[in-house]
Amino acid sequence: MSDFINPIKQSLFDFLSELKLNNNRDWFADNKHRYISDVRDPLLEFIYHFGEPLGQISPHFIADSRPNGGSLFRIYRDVRFSKNKEPYKTNAGVHFRHIDGKNVHAPGFYLHLEPRSCFAGCGVWRPDGVALKQIRDEIVDNPQNWMDIVSEKNFQNTFDFHGEKLKRPPKGYDSEHPQIEDLKRKSFIVLSNLKEDQITSPEFPVIFTEILKSSSPFV
Template sequence: MQLSPLFTFLAGLAMHNDRAWFQERKAEYTRLRADFEEDVAFWRQELNRLDPALAGPLGRTSVFRIYRDVRFSKNKDPYKTHFSAYFTASAGKDIDAPGYYVQVGPGSTLVAAGLYQPDKVQLAAIRQEIDYNADDLRAVLGAPGFRQYFAGLGGDRLKKAPAGYDPAHPEIEFLKHKSFAVSQEIPDAEVLAQKDFRGYVLARLEALVPFCGFLREALEG
């Protein structure tokens, strides 16, 4: 991926987020997106090796469109100012199974994984797994390879204990989570300094494999 040209293009798009500016530079956008898709294909290939679930028949990669859905948003800018992709072992909706996410753009580069806003059945299953096997989750989140890049479990949380769980439960802070995700935001200077951005991102994706495995095991029972 040509990081410097990509960041220059996306920074310009942030300043001129309108159709006329974009259409004048559509050819440049197409070239940059093709470069990104090559990197996505590489990450997919490596994730298939690292996480066998992704290599199965339901494995899916989504390279997201740059066009924003503005129907229900106060922000009517028509274009996103980043490129992004999601890798999952599900053929259904992009968010219905644990997966890996890569986003690249000025001020918004990150690598993440997990399950965002699971439904009630999924949420109950993950909480049950934490209730029964919290040591497994702690081992995943405390592994040196994970801690090298990620601070810990993120995502939205309840203010109080979820229904059916004692507020004094030893794992109550985990159980309060409504989403189960981890992420690392990466400064622009660090991104642009990389000579091997593919490998840089891959190292972080590899560190996330056990976390996705824990969530998937919880959901599969």
């Protein structure tokens, strides 16, 4: 059932807002208990309970509520090769990836929580060359099936495409193909914007479930 009690509260956004203003190790150490109680644990609870409605949408995606290595992204940034040395992410992310996937590039459903910038995402982000070619070839071989999915009314009313595109047609594909603009995509992801009061409302598990249902043929 998708009508479980929503554990996500306004305190999650309060913590992330304060973290953005105090993105340093000393502040985080003093407030780590808040991260655990207001961000990590509620999201792990959400992930755990969302396993059932996710399985009803598709049995091929995972809701893994482990605190490490599961569906919840780490709060710690990898700053080794980044000019931005802030140690913590100022958003919380949840990735319900495909059962055969091993990283963020796997097909999946995504929940992004950030003050004034929340959304649900679906699809494949920056797939490797082999997977990207498979997607493009599927569009070329079955163009009507692709158009039926992306032109469906509920899908169009719910989602917008995002992600980088090539400036020129990809090598090996007809530049005159009717779906050439889609074939230029480097990622096949769609986003649906959410408001904070939606996410903290008792109805959010149902709201999120319905969004993912709208995208399931695409994913």
